[in-house]
Amino acid sequence: MKKTAIFYGSSTGNTESVAKQIAELLNADVFDVANNPIEELKNYQNLIFGTSTWGIGDLQDDWDSFISTLEKTDLSGKTCAIFGLGDSSTYSDSFVDGIGTIYKAIENKGCKIVGFVDTTGYDYEESKAEIDEKFVGLPLDENNESNLTKDRINKWVEQIKVEFD
Ligand SMILES: Cc1cc2nc3c(=O)[nH]c(=O)nc-3n(C[C@H](O)[C@H](O)[C@H](O)COP(=O)(O)O)c2cc1C
Incomplete structure (x- = not known):
């Protein structure tokens, strides 16, 4: 498999922890978007983006600058996947909206987007x-379903591994 990088934004450490777990399974490099690691994008064939959702459906704060650069970046030939942390109980109407925001930013940038997940098994109103x-990515809920996180990660990594170059 060619080189994989994970770019994440995290306020209280949940997304960071998941990014590191995924990185270990894929032997991937990990970058915090707070450091605006835009130059790293060109060094990797497989890209994974991770965010939590804050406010009501907002992308995690540190993504602000990185997402606008990403929107202007040609990702032709690359394979991308997205994961997101959220709270399906308290924020049931905006559950993991951040995944959707990243998807919109990269959907027309020439990359193949993989790692879609069936909504069955998640309890929420809107997303x-x-x-x-x-x-359009992997949702994880450390607030209410942390017992499912490890299995969800393992299953998803197996799924995207097959699609990654
Ligand atoms: C003030 C506040 C707003 C939040 N808004 C949302 C939201 O709109 N949708 C959602 O799915 N989760 C929401 N969450 C839950 C966080 O995304 C969740 O706790 C996540 O695990 C945090 O990850 P992080 O530590 O990587 O930032 C919110 C949490 C707080 C405290």
Whole structure:
């Protein structure tokens, strides 16, 4: 498998912890978007983006600068996947919206986006991450379903591994 990088933004450490778990499984390098590591994008064939959702459906703060650069970056030929942390109980109407925001930013940038996840098994009202009954990335809920996180990560990594170059 060619080189994989994970770019994450995290306020209280949940997304960071997941980024590191995924990195270990894929032997990937990890970058905090707070450091605006835009120059690293060109060094990797496989890109994974991770965010939590804050406010009501907002991308995690540190993403502000990175997302606008990402929107202007040509990702042709690359394979991308997204994961997101959220709270499906307290924020049931904006569950992991951040995944949807990243998806919108990269959907027309020439990359193949993989790692869609069935909505079955998640209990929420609305999500911008949902398109045609699939999440466009992996949702994780450390607030209410932390017992499911490890299995969800393992299953997802197996799924995207097959698609990564
Ligand atoms: C003030 C506040 C607003 C939040 N808003 C949302 C939201 O709109 N949607 C959602 O799915 N989760 C929301 N969450 C839950 C966080 O995304 C969740 O706690 C996540 O695990 C935090 O990850 P982080 O530590 O990597 O930032 C919110 C949490 C707080 C405290």
